[in-house]
Amino acid sequence: MISAIIFDVDGTLAETEDQHRLAFNAAFEQAGLDWHWDEALYRELLQVTGGKERLMHFIATRAPLPQAEADALVGRLHAAKTALYTEAVRAGAIPLRPGITEFVEAAAAAGLTLAIATTTSLPNITTLLESAFGARWRALFAVIAAGDMVAHKKPSPDVYQLALDKLDLPAAACVAIEDSSNGVASARAAGLRVIAVRSLYTSGDDLSAATLVLADCQNLDLALLAELDRAGLPRTA
Template identity: 55%
Template sequence: MLSALIFDVDGTLAETEDLHRRAFNRAFAALGLTWRWDAALYADLLTVMGGKERLAHYIETRRPDEAAALHALAPEIHARKTAAYSDLVTEGGLPLRPGIGRLIGEARAAGIRLAVATTTSRPNVERLLAANFPPGAEPFDVIAAGDEADRKKPAPDVFLLALAGLGIPASEAVAFEDSAAGISSARAAGLPVLATRSRYTDSHRLDGAFSAVSDLGEPGQPHRHIAGLEWPGGVVDLAGLIRWHEALDDQGTAFQAMGTSR
């Protein structure tokens, strides 16, 4: 029985990554640091999961001569970055990706529970949700955020936290991800994965997802199929997810629609 959907945040619920990059740059400027992260550099840094970890990696690899001082400054940099991200969301809004709001609505109407499993921090998740859902209408039953997990993706920890919060086995849920590390994380937790490409993961292989698409699609605005299970009309909907899930064998080994994407 399909009883829950578990979503990554950055690149999956919304195209947040460039706002994170701009927020880091605002924090650097506010502290008088002269370096800036452009889109190409940030794409490379995204191979490190988690903002704090990404910043530490940058310091170690790109600023080794200043590493001691910069590591001491890192907590303030990240705190300012989190505040700047909130400001950027407020200033310009941050819409959900195609199909996300529709599928969330279908799930809520059907009594399917919803969770978040993300490497980003809880304040960033809460700000994104506040920008897209009315007060008191936040749809997620469980939020498992990066600072609450012992290990970041591709380790399974954050998905295991989400499953524990939901109180269900992995066999009753489907995960939604946009990156190779995220897919590996969800699969390691025992979850089947539906993958969507995002701006900063366009070059990622999406191996291990039972379906890979450009986005979830909307009626009249179909997604682009990439690999694995194809969706009628180019739209991922709850009825289709339930049909696919019901087709799994008793051991959950029939991820027969697994695709490979280059």
């Protein structure tokens, strides 16, 4: 029986990716760089999970620098980008996706344990949750597993395994909510069943490895959890 729900953040709880993209571009401008990530390029770069890793991949493939210089630049840019992003979130730039608040509140009221497993950094998570739920977020979400807490990011199962360890629950007692092929692969590798919800930047991802695929978050409800308990093969809705 499912007793915990583990949520991804970017694209799942909220459509955050374009704000991340804008924050990256603002950080580039602040640093005097002529780099610009448009939507098409950012969609491509999202195949690399983790902001620092994404920056390093971009530098390695499109703006080569000596490794030491690249390492230092990535650190500075990512810190600046995080500050810009969290400032925008605090200002209310990113609401939760339609249906998420209702699903979270219903799950909590039903006594289910809620957790986060994401490749994004901890300040991004806590700022979004505080913006959405106020001080209550700490009571709503019992466990946070972030990308900077593990050695390998999605599609590695590390962050989901960390969440399971913190929850002290087996994978069979949990379900993951994801929006990307990398996220689905990560959760499945950790032994979890997965509800995938399509999002703006991952609309073209192959989500067929998920147990259930939904067009949006408005279709999330607790009845799906009972359905997953009965599910045999992944299917698409």
